[in-house]
Amino acid sequence: MISRRGCLAVAFAAALPVQAQVYRCVDAEGRTTYQQAPCAGAAKGARVEITRDNGVATDSPELEAKWAAAAKAGEVPAGMPKRYVQLARGAPAETRAGLPGERASEVWIYRNPDGIRRVGFLDGRMVWERGDAPQAGSGDAAVPEGAVPGSKPPIEAGQDCATAMAIAGTPERSEAVLLPSKGRDGRPITAPGMRHVFESDGGSPPRRMAIVCLDGTVMEVQRPPR
Incomplete structure (x- = not known):
């Protein structure tokens, strides 16, 4: 029979933050990506230590102050909990589960005039942010067969x-x-x-x-x- 003290010890251990491995990688063109795998090839990087945002435990007061200051400045550094990312970026236009190879359990999608931005989360914390340039109006975009030059490509079911x-x-x-x-x-x-x-x-x-x-x-x- 498990004693009351033993039950409390198990509950306390379950509430402890779990360490996750995240790497900050900078490629030859200066672009920064946060990912779970070590940086590949010539990319420079370092390991970033973050803890799980399990909705029970909170970060230290110093780290909470750091997240609040970053969110106020519109910044989303690696390890930032979801609640602060939403304060910094606002509510996403769409959310979805992470895809194979994305190294994220959840992805938030934001649509801005300067393009699409995706924010990846693992264990409730931001692990990467990526941007895509807008495709509409690009001079290099291929014109679909039968389309009028200068017109937008068609939008159809099944597209990304x-x-x-x-x-x-x-x-x-x-x-x-x-x-x-x-x-x-x-x-x-x-x-x-x-x-x-x-x-x-x-x-x-x-x-x-x-x-x-x-x-x-x-x-x-x-x-x-x-």
Whole structure:
């Protein structure tokens, strides 16, 4: 029989922060990436020690002050807990589970006029931040067959949501929706997605448009009939 003191010891041990390994890598072009694996090739880097944000234990007062100051300045250093990332960046336009190779359990997606930014989290703490330049209006972008030169590429179901949003621009509003999906056992479930509404689809005449995304993929493009 386990004593009360033994139970308390187990509970206390479970609440202790767990160490995670994160590496700060700088490539030849000066770009910085935070990742779990050691820096590859000629990239320079160093190991960063962070602890799990388990929602129970908090960081030291000095570290909490550091997170608060960084969030106020709009900065998101490695190891920052989710709550401070949201203070620094605001609510994301979309969230999804990390993909194989991303070395993150959760990814937040932000859409800004200067492009798409993704923030990766592991154990509730920021481990990397990456940016993509906007694809719309790029002079080097390939024009799809049959498209009018200078027009935007088409937006269709099955596309990467970040690519579609870069083409469409800034939405009038974004709203969370529940969408039909399938669980791991193949059974039908509902999953949280995002619906992004635009005043114009860029056509002639222009029509309102909504892009519905689930797990980073465009599920549906909604337009009223002409």
